[in-house]
Amino acid sequence: MAMTARNISQFWEWGRKIICVGRNYADHAKELKNAIPTEPVLFLKPPSAYVREGSPILVPPYTGNLHHEVELGVVIGKGGTAIPQAAAMEHVAGYALCLDMTARDIQDECKSRGLPWTLAKAFNTSCPVSDFIPKERIPDPANLNLWLKVNEQLRQNGSTSQMIFSIPYLISYISDFITLEEGDLILTGTPKGVSAVQEHDELQAGIQDVVTMSFRVDRQD
Numbered sequence: 001m002a003m004t005a006r007n008i009s010q011f012w013e014w015g016r017k018i019i020c021v022g023r024n025y026a027d028h029a030k031e032l033k034n035a036i037p038t039e040p041v042l043f044l045k046p047p048s049a050y051v052r053e054g055s056p057i058l059v060p061p062y063t064g065n066l067h068h069e070v071e072l073g074v075v076i077g078k079g080g081t082a083i084p085q086a087a088a089m090e091h092v093a094g095y096a097l098c099l100d101m102t103a104r105d106i107q108d109e110c111k112s113r114g115l116p117w118t119l120a121k122a123f124n125t126s127c128p129v130s131d132f133i134p135k136e137r138i139p140d141p142a143n144l145n146l147w148l149k150v151n152e153q154l155r156q157n158g159s160t161s162q163m164i165f166s167i168p169y170l171i172s173y174i175s176d177f178i179t180l181e182e183g184d185l186i187l188t189g190t191p192k193g194v195s196a197v198q199e200h201d202e203l204q205a206g207i208q209d210v211v212t213m214s215f216r217v218d219r220q221d
């Protein structure tokens with residue numbers, strides 16, 4: 001049987017890992033009264049978390065406080081283990097605008113009981129993603145404006161220049177513990193301004209003049 005080449009511009013269909021970085025912006029760590037990390041905080045989402053424009057973000061029935069977190073996603077184009085920082089950007093195929101939807105009440109409860117954040121972070125539709133952005137379209141990923149509006153009201157407006165750990169550092173750090181594969185996505189953390197969303201809300205987000213995306217919030221039946 002002839003093999004068809006997979007297209008990285010539809011990486012969300014590949015079933016690869018979504019590795020998320022938490023508390024990578026000091027202003028967001030402060031708004032949630034978290035300590036500023038000295039090493040990246042990592043957690044995972046499964047590929048079933050992906051949702052694309054045209055389909056809604058579903059509020060899990062067990063949360064009363066679902067938050068948006070707008071983030072820059074880095075799409076891995078070449079896998080590797082223990083990737084040196086100096087070579088890290090050679091492993092990037094491109095970027096995507098992402099939301100790290102978070103059941104904040106469940107996360108707070110997990111934190112207080114010393115439990116993992118899985119139900120707070122990894123539920124179905126917890127990772128809305130934009131179209132793929134080839135890396136040539138973003139020559140300086142360390143200086144990008146990210147914004148998010150809920151029902152036309154600006155809630156988040158930050159710059160990737162505020163990241164505590166840079167993209168090359170994150171790729172190198174993660175790959176020391178978790179082998180990166182082509183099609184993996186790294187969510188690089190959110191700037192301040194996270195807030196609750198409700199059923200019927202309309203979310204719009206963008207990376208300056210590069211990409212925008214819109215999602216409706218719906219109840220999970």
Ligand SMILES: CC(=O)CC(=O)C(=O)O
Nearest residue numbers: 021022023024069189190
């Ligand atoms: C406290 C968090 O939910 C961490 C996180 O995801 C972030 O982007 O920061």
Ligand SMILES: [Mg+2]
Nearest residue numbers: 069100189190
């Ligand atoms: Mg996040």
